[in-house]
Amino acid sequence: MEHKASVLENLADVRAMIKRHKRNDALFATLGLICLMLGLMTLMLLFWQLIADGHPKFNLDFLTEFPSRRAGRAGLLSAWVGSLLVMSVTFLTAVPVGVAAGLYLEEYAPKNWFTDLIEINVSNLAGVPSIIYGLLALGLFVYMLDFGQSILTAGLTLGLLILPIVIVSTREAIRAIPVSIREAAYGVGATKWQVVYDHVFKYSYGGILTGIIIGMARALGETAPIITIGALTFIAFLPPSPITTEPPFLNFEWLSSGFTVMPIQMFNWLSRPDHAFHVNAAATGALIIVVTLLMNGAAIWLRYKIRKNIKW
Amino acid sequence: MATVTTAIKAEARDLNFFYSNGARALKGISMPLYENKITALIGPSGCGKSTFLRCFNRMHDLYPGNKYQGEIVMHPDNTNVLDSGVDPIEVRMRISMVFQKPNPFPKSIYENVAYGLRVRGENNKRIMDDKVEEALKGAALWNEVKDRLHDLAFNLSGGQQQRLCIARALATDPEIMLFDEPTSALDPIATANIEELMVELRSKLTILVVTHNMQQAARVSDYTAYMYLGELIEYDDTDKIFTNPGRKETEDYITGKFG
Numbered sequence: 001m002e003h004k005a006s007v008l009e010n011l012a013d014v015r016a017m018i019k020r021h022k023r024n025d026a027l028f029a030t031l032g033l034i035c036l037m038l039g040l041m042t043l044m045l046l047f048w049q050l051i052a053d054g055h056p057k058f059n060l061d062f063l064t065e066f067p068s069r070r071a072g073r074a075g076l077l078s079a080w081v082g083s084l085l086v087m088s089v090t091f092l093t094a095v096p097v098g099v100a101a102g103l104y105l106e107e108y109a110p111k112n113w114f115t116d117l118i119e120i121n122v123s124n125l126a127g128v129p130s131i132i133y134g135l136l137a138l139g140l141f142v143y144m145l146d147f148g149q150s151i152l153t154a155g156l157t158l159g160l161l162i163l164p165i166v167i168v169s170t171r172e173a174i175r176a177i178p179v180s181i182r183e184a185a186y187g188v189g190a191t192k193w194q195v196v197y198d199h200v201f202k203y204s205y206g207g208i209l210t211g212i213i214i215g216m217a218r219a220l221g222e223t224a225p226i227i228t229i230g231a232l233t234f235i236a237f238l239p240p241s242p243i244t245t246e247p248p249f250l251n252f253e254w255l256s257s258g259f260t261v262m263p264i265q266m267f268n269w270l271s272r273p274d275h276a277f278h279v280n281a282a283a284t285g286a287l288i289i290v291v292t293l294l295m296n297g298a299a300i301w302l303r304y305k306i307r308k309n310i311k312w
Numbered sequence: 313m314a315t316v317t318t319a320i321k322a323e324a325r326d327l328n329f330f331y332s333n334g335a336r337a338l339k340g341i342s343m344p345l346y347e348n349k350i351t352a353l354i355g356p357s358g359c360g361k362s363t364f365l366r367c368f369n370r371m372h373d374l375y376p377g378n379k380y381q382g383e384i385v386m387h388p389d390n391t392n393v394l395d396s397g398v399d400p401i402e403v404r405m406r407i408s409m410v411f412q413k414p415n416p417f418p419k420s421i422y423e424n425v426a427y428g429l430r431v432r433g434e435n436n437k438r439i440m441d442d443k444v445e446e447a448l449k450g451a452a453l454w455n456e457v458k459d460r461l462h463d464l465a466f467n468l469s470g471g472q473q474q475r476l477c478i479a480r481a482l483a484t485d486p487e488i489m490l491f492d493e494p495t496s497a498l499d500p501i502a503t504a505n506i507e508e509l510m511v512e513l514r515s516k517l518t519i520l521v522v523t524h525n526m527q528q529a530a531r532v533s534d535y536t537a538y539m540y541l542g543e544l545i546e547y548d549d550t551d552k553i554f555t556n557p558g559r560k561e562t563e564d565y566i567t568g569k570f571g
Contacts, residue, residue: 183409189404
């Protein structure tokens with residue numbers, strides 16, 4: 001083909017070529033949109049199905065009644081209280097441990113093959129199937145440490161499960177802080193801890209919080225490890241209240257109490273032959289999704305709110 | 313101009329520096345910093361001038377594997393700041409630094425200036441207020457910010473942010489202040505302000521400034537050192553360097569034949 005020098009001399013050819021190239025643009029944009037819709041629509045459809053099936057149970061009684069043999073009267077009370085208590089144990093263990101571990105790994109740990117190994121393993125742990133955590137917990141918490149099939153065991157298990165998520169998101173949040181800010185702090189004579197506490201932690205807690213909430217949302221829906229450690233599926237009582245009217249006003253008996261959580265209750269209802277219970281299961285599923293979406297929404301909002309005043 | 317009777321505040325003695333990858337970034341540098349004078353470091357990119365500057369407050373200690381060889385002695389106490397027995401934090405309390413890009417903390421103007429004092433355990437509000445005001449005045453920023461001390465530092469303009477960083481470095485009464493290309497991210501007016509400020513600060517402390525801008529070195533400094541490939545090629549009175557350099561390499565660089 002003869003070499004032609006300028007665009008002007010070959011205007012028609014050049015325009016045809018640009019048009020051809022732009023077709024690829026349109027092609028990919030369409031393909032991408034279809035893929036996105038596939039994922040999104042599936043989720044929406046599922047959610048819609050749950051709402052359609054479960055809507056007769058969208059009332060306050062559903063939240064204030066214990067499970068029952070009669071589907072119409074059965075409620076979620078013991079399950080959502082159980083979820084709440086288990087999540088508090090998870091929060092209280094995974095957050096301090098995960099954040100401290102992340103801060104240590106990022107700021108204090110020497111960089112050598114050993115910490116590299118730990119790094120790789122922490123990331124890998126996030127991908128371990130949750131039932132493996134259940135087996136570990138069964139051996140460690142239930143049998144070895146004799147915590148029983150309790151709220152404490154479940155909370156610790158889910159804590160372990162989300163620990164890698166908390167550690168990884170803590171480290172990512174810390175890494176977003178530019179070197180220049182650290183150097184500025186070291187430059188006026190700050191110690192490592194002063195830099196970590198006054199700056200690194202304070203500027204990254206939006207991101208850390210996001211990781212924590214996303215981890216908690218994941219823990220909320222986990223079923224497999226909880227079944228493995230032996231949660232009850234039919235429970236018509238509440239654990240002892242953590243707060244009492246008499247001094248010292250705190251009570252830790254609930255930690256060793258039997259329990260159930262929302263996904264297990266849902267699983268239980270779903271496995272019954274009586275279709276009336278499936279309505280309850282659908283309503284529970286919808287509730288779990290709503291709470292999870294709310295938590296993720298809160299995470300996004302918090303991150304936006306906290307990051308608003310920080311421009312690097 | 314400089315006189316021989318001026319006291320030496322600090323001096324580098326046969327200073328070598330090695331990065332963790334083994335690269336030798338400084339080769340046997342010896343030169344003085346005269347008290348209450350401005351010394352400028354010039355030279356092409358990568359010549360080691362910033363590396364040299366960052367030896368003075370042991371900034372290289374923050375990254376593992378870096379190695380100093382030789383001495384930087386501070387007077388009158390004859391402390392070798394590079395000695396492994398000397399705590400780098402103590403050094404940074406005596407020698408403060410202003411960075412290339414303004415790097416205020418995402419905190420209020422007040423808290424930015426006060427941070428150096430907080431690090432030293434100062435909690436007395438009155439002392440702190442006084443010090444913050446004094447530092448902001450010293451950095452020629454007080455009049456612009458006195459009514460909004462508790463605003464976020466990010467709301468200031470680039471030049472104001474850099475003066476805030478100078479105030480932060482000033483608040484703790486350092487003996488030496490290091491400037492690492494302090495105006496490279498600023499417009500000409502802000503640059504002129506910072507240069508004027510440096511000349512004013514000279515009466516209070518000793519200044520070492522890295523600059524890629526030869527006119528700036530000529531305008532503000534009393535002494536100039538020309539570095540190339542990690543070596544100190546020439547050190548002399550600024551006037552002498554810019555009018556009658558002793559070395560051919562210096563002259564080539566200054567006249568723009570190279571660099």
